[in-house]
Amino acid sequence: MSIPVLNYSFSTQNQRVDGFEYYPGEEQPKIYTTENLPTAYEMDEIIWAAYRQIFSEHQILSSNAEPFLESQLRFNQIKVKDFIKGLLLSNSFRDLNYNFNNNYRFVEMVIQRVLGRDIYNNREKLAFSIIIASQGLDVFFDTLLNSDEYIENFGDNTVPYQRRRIIAQRSKGEVPFNLKTPRMGKEFLDKQGMPQLLWSGPIRTFRPQEQKPKAGDPALFLNMVLDVSPIGIK
Known part of the structure; x- marks a missing residue:
């Protein structure tokens, strides 16, 4: 028996920012679609x-x-939506994105790229993380691609794009979704149990002037000459 998706509110801080559909401008993304029989280029x-x-x-x-x-x-054997799903299921996407993140970070990133918006809240992130953990990535991708939100905004023939502007937050350094790249964060390192290089012994410092000369060192012969010389060497 599969676990149902948790309920979460459809609200976020970014919801108060007008979308591109209301105030189009230079930031509005270009729409790429196959609905009008595109040329090869x-x-x-x-x-x-x-x-x-x-x-x-x-x-x-x-x-x-x-x-x-x-x-x-290219030969119209699949739709753009099928192409998007194929990219999500590819080994390259899994290796570069899923394997280097925990489920929470991965959910946030995929929603941004597939649905073209930021996550509503942490409860939405948790809801889809449970789907990944209990049913796998394939079900997670199908849930997004077959959702009413995806179908209403992109359908079968349009490449997803960022639908809403981002609130400028200097402290967070907000950038467009498709420019964000996953990082190997602390959560991932903890999950993998990667060892940390820690030295438990005493820390010693070395100063060349404190090192005693070894046998055969010319400095020893200089000291010998000083000892036998009655007047010393000036």
Whole structure:
């Protein structure tokens, strides 16, 4: 028996910020869609936009490309939504994002990139984290892609994009969602049980002038000459 999704309020601090649909301007993202029979060049842009949205610009590498999925999309064998799901399920996305985060951070990042908005609150983060832990990533991705929110905003043919502006917070250094990249945080290190290099012994300092000369050192011969010389060496 699967665990039902926790209830959470559909509110966040960013909800009071007007979306792009009300006040379009320079910040408004470009819409990439296959609804108007795109040319080959336009299809290249659609595929690139999907990689940028899901992987972020930091992770767009030739080694992360999915040529089979790209071919299916170009020949209209799959929809843009299917292409997005394929990228989410790819080994590259898992290795670069899921494996380097705990479930809470991963949920926040995926919601930002797939639904184009920030999380509402910590309870929403917890609700989807439970889905990942109990049912796996596949169910988590399907829950987002088949949600009314995704279908109403992007449908089957539009690449997800950031739908709402971000409140400027200098202390947090807010940037667009697709420019954020996961970091190996303290929570991940604790979860993996990675050892820390700690030295329990005494800490000693070394000063060259305190080191005694060894046998054969020329300094010893100088001291010998000073000892036998009746008047010393000046």
